[in-house]
Amino acid sequence: MKATGIVRRIDDLGRIVIPKEIRRTLHIREGDPLEIYTDRQGEVILKKYSPIGELGKFAQEYAESIFQMAKYIVCICDRDNIIAISGLPKKNLLNKKIGPQIEKVIENRRTVVGDKSTGNEYTLLVDEDEDLFVCVISPIVAQGDPIGALILLSEDNNIKITDNEVKIAEIGSSFLGKQMEQ
Structure with a gap:
């Protein structure tokens, strides 16, 4: 996994903003579905979902x-x-x-x-x-x-x-x- 050095806070509704640079690099568009994974070390992993x-x-x-x-x-x-x-x-x-x-x-x-x-x-x-x-x-x-x-x-x-x-x-x-x- 590659660290980006970007830190974001979760808002009161549980949302987090994925920075524009990362969205552009990974071709994540508004409305794209993301899968959410967790592991035992407490990491949360977002992956583009392909229906x-x-x-x-x-x-x-x-x-x-x-x-x-x-x-x-x-x-x-x-x-x-x-x-x-x-x-x-x-x-x-x-x-x-x-x-x-x-x-x-x-x-x-x-x-x-x-x-x-x-x-x-x-x-x-x-x-x-x-x-x-x-x-x-x-x-x-x-x-x-x-x-x-x-x-x-x-x-x-x-x-x-x-x-x-x-x-x-x-x-x-x-x-x-x-x-x-x-």
Whole structure:
């Protein structure tokens, strides 16, 4: 654990303010859920909670099913990291941080299509040199909140995306959002 040197007091309602610098560094946004852990030494640990991360194995199986049918590389991510991947070795992308363009698409709650001819290109990861073309990004929304995305990728950057791929991604992300609401 890394000490920050920052000390804060708890107010009369039991609240504590997490400094802006820490929130910015850890990408904690207003309204983000945090899990609270304690240990025997009296430490209180706050950890970003990923509701879609709870799907774990289910998200992986779902990604594999879409890959088998659509033949596109499939990523499922929360608002920070890739939590499931199919179509590539898992070590290549699993648990890697998504790029700011993907974060913005998730926040905007609208499906986007990558199109090299119009310059509408998206970078999947932060600080990674990748040879993947982001074809479709479809945000996963549960109870009105954007919680992640289903992303179709290809190793061929000249691929033409049809309405079928867009519908596959939108149906998949909608289904995952409904799973999270149950």
